[in-house]
Amino acid sequence: MTQVRPGDAIFSFANGTIGALGVAADRATDARKPKEFGSAGRNWAKTGWLLRVNFTEFAREMHPKSYIVEIGTLLPKKYSPIQANGNGNQKLYLSEISEQLGMLLLQIAGVESLSDVRQDLEHDAETATAEEEITTDRQIGPTEKMQLIAARRGQGKFKANVARVERGCRVTGVTDIRYLRASHIKPWSRANNRERLDGHNGFLLSPHVDYLFDKGYISFTDDGSLLLSPRFDKTVLSSWQIRDNVNAGSFTRKQKRYLGFHRKFVFKT
Amino acid sequence: MTQVRPGDAIFSFANGTIGALGVAADRATDARKPKEFGSAGRNWAKTGWLLRVNFTEFAREMHPKSYIVEIGTLLPKKYSPIQANGNGNQKLYLSEISEQLGMLLLQIAGVESLSDVRQDLEHDAETATAEEEITTDRQIGPTEKMQLIAARRGQGKFKANVARVERGCRVTGVTDIRYLRASHIKPWSRANNRERLDGHNGFLLSPHVDYLFDKGYISFTDDGSLLLSPRFDKTVLSSWQIRDNVNAGSFTRKQKRYLGFHRKFVFKT
Numbered sequence: 001m002t003q004v005r006p007g008d009a010i011f012s013f014a015n016g017t018i019g020a021l022g023v024a025a026d027r028a029t030d031a032r033k034p035k036e037f038g039s040a041g042r043n044w045a046k047t048g049w050l051l052r053v054n055f056t057e058f059a060r061e062m063h064p065k066s067y068i069v070e071i072g073t074l075l076p077k078k079y080s081p082i083q084a085n086g087n088g089n090q091k092l093y094l095s096e097i098s099e100q101l102g103m104l105l106l107q108i109a110g111v112e113s114l115s116d117v118r119q120d121l122e123h124d125a126e127t128a129t130a131e132e133e134i135t136t137d138r139q140i141g142p143t144e145k146m147q148l149i150a151a152r153r154g155q156g157k158f159k160a161n162v163a164r165v166e167r168g169c170r171v172t173g174v175t176d177i178r179y180l181r182a183s184h185i186k187p188w189s190r191a192n193n194r195e196r197l198d199g200h201n202g203f204l205l206s207p208h209v210d211y212l213f214d215k216g217y218i219s220f221t222d223d224g225s226l227l228l229s230p231r232f233d234k235t236v237l238s239s240w241q242i243r244d245n246v247n248a249g250s251f252t253r254k255q256k257r258y259l260g261f262h263r264k265f266v267f268k269t
Numbered sequence: 270m271t272q273v274r275p276g277d278a279i280f281s282f283a284n285g286t287i288g289a290l291g292v293a294a295d296r297a298t299d300a301r302k303p304k305e306f307g308s309a310g311r312n313w314a315k316t317g318w319l320l321r322v323n324f325t326e327f328a329r330e331m332h333p334k335s336y337i338v339e340i341g342t343l344l345p346k347k348y349s350p351i352q353a354n355g356n357g358n359q360k361l362y363l364s365e366i367s368e369q370l371g372m373l374l375l376q377i378a379g380v381e382s383l384s385d386v387r388q389d390l391e392h393d394a395e396t397a398t399a400e401e402e403i404t405t406d407r408q409i410g411p412t413e414k415m416q417l418i419a420a421r422r423g424q425g426k427f428k429a430n431v432a433r434v435e436r437g438c439r440v441t442g443v444t445d446i447r448y449l450r451a452s453h454i455k456p457w458s459r460a461n462n463r464e465r466l467d468g469h470n471g472f473l474l475s476p477h478v479d480y481l482f483d484k485g486y487i488s489f490t491d492d493g494s495l496l497l498s499p500r501f502d503k504t505v506l507s508s509w510q511i512r513d514n515v516n517a518g519s520f521t522r523k524q525k526r527y528l529g530f531h532r533k534f535v536f537k538t
Contacts, residue, residue: 019429036411055415057425059432059446112447142305146324156326160288163328174508177328178381179480206509211448211476239443240475241510 001028001049001094009102009114010053013081013088018062018105022053023121054121058109067108074101113231116268126189127152140193151196152189154182154210161199165255169206170248171226181210185258187266200254208240219267222256224248229268270297270318270363278371278383279322282350282357287331287374291322292390323390327378336377343370382500385537395458396421409462420465421458423451423479430468434524438475439517440495450479454527456535469523477509488536491525493517498537 004010010022031050033041064071065086075082079095082088097105106114134140134148150156159182168175183205188196195201205213212218217232224247228234237244251259273279279291300319302310333340334355344351348364351357366374375383403409403417419425428451437444452474457465464470474482481487486501493516497503506513520528 019426057416057419057429059429061429110446147326150326157288160326160328160330169508172508174505176502176505177379179486179502179505181480206477207480208475208477208509211450217448233445233448236443236445236448239438239441240477 001051003096004028004051004094007118009106010094011097011102011105012055013064016063016065016088018058018064018109020055020057021106021109021111021117022055023118025052025054025125027051054125056117056121058111060110062105062109070104070108071101074098074104116231123187123189130189134193144193148193148196151184154184154202158182158184158197158199158202159204161197162202162204163199165199165252166202166204168204169209170203170224171209171242171246172206174206177204179206180204181207183210183213185255186261187214190265195258198254200252201258209242213262214266216262216266216268219263220248220251220259222251222259224250227263227267231268270320272365273297273320273363276387278375279363280366280371280374281324282333285332285334285357287327287333287378289324289326290375290378290380290386291324292387294321294323294394296320323394325386325390327380329379331374331378333374339373339377340370343367343373385500392456392458399458403462413462417462417465420453423453423471427451427453427466427468427471428473430466431471431473432468434468434521435471435473437473438478439472439493440478440511440515441475443475446473448475449473450476452479452482454524455530456483459530459534464527467523469521470527478511482531483535485531485535485537488532489517489520489528491520491528493519496532496536500537 004024004027006024006026008024010024011018012020012022028049028051031048033044033046033048037044064082068082068084068086071082071086072084074097075084076095076097079092080089081092081095081097111117131149131152134145137145140148147157151158159177162182163177169180174180181204182202184191184196185201185203186195191201203210203213209218212232217229219227219229221227226244226246226248228237228244234244273293273296275293275295277293279293280287281289281291297318297320299316302313302315302317306313333351337353337355340351340355341353343366344353345364345366348361349358350361350364350366380386400418400421403414406414409417416426420427428446431451432446438449443449450473451471453460453465454470454472455464460470472482478487481501486498488496488498490496495513495515495517497506497513503513
């Protein structure tokens, strides 16, 4: 536990299944035994370490036993979490594996990029922290709190503010606001409260375009050209019948400043 | 305050602007003066009524002064919230307007259906209540709590479960799970905890298809035909290049049961 460093990847292995990938949020700290352990932890020491880990389930679960041929030679000689026959080692709670084995497991689970997973988990954690901060901030009145929280989902006051700057989806041409999401250009989680409600910090986008923009698979140049991430599967664009040479039109000066942030910190390079 | 009934529509009017539409969540209850009133409420009684109202901002703000010709004749003779010159009446906190004036205001604000707004607000309130219940339920372990909360956003264990039943988006054909959302067929807010994680209670849908399905603008017949709500603007389908005669394929018996719920309670008729 004490050897784990923030950002380290941790595989969850239970009932013969590797089902989730975790990323350590920080180093382990001293802590008392959790009540949830109940009678199962009766013989364990009262104190130990607490390690905060953000987990995400794999879309594809993985049964190491089915891959034991590939995995076998990469298992650690000592303290291996998996036995030579592919079953788990019940005596171990947390143990180290090599980078090579880790990369193989990620590949089997269909994870293309560990840094993407890290970024997504970090984003979720930042969002939760920011919401907590807004909720408990005694300087912010109840109406503004509601507006700030609704803005995260692209709703309420923020959407109304964006609708005063934008006419419709710059990619598909839909103008009826009922079918559009208000996307933050500089993400809600990394914006300050003024930027979270700023109508210039948003586009009205069709939900699929919003999804790609939010995840950083696409962005725009200052003159409106569509940018496609090298990590984006372009066949998706044709399935969605979006032309890759679409021009999004011209932006306000403020929108361009936010777009600079998006290209630098959100767009997947 | 005591005359308000659950479901009543309430317009928020401040600074010359009607900016939000509220729906009363229940009847008023006795309550103490809120601390937030501060010195502004110094001369008010210590006790009064608390009325829970769920508000949503209008996408288009409305300035009654600009519409005073249309509104003027419909204003109440007594206790009117708006004066004959279009300015507000500062002496009033909450007052009644006629159904006719209410409908006109909704029309000006671009609200097509009050019952849709009611349904959306009720859905949001139910979701918040259900999340609170899960979070505070001492019978549910931390892992399952995480899975249930993530399921609301179509993520984690639920998405993995759906991916074991579904191959890809039944409308656009995209199969790469990174570009798809896991949509609940019977909505998360109205499902029980087993149904919230049931892989048969979901489709993998492209984000724009997910949006239409989630809002009840589209549904499917048991044999896979696309159903379009009469309240859906079909030009959006052509902007998104989705054919209205697309067939979604065949469903499992369990999916059909959930679909029955979707057609009955989510699909906008």
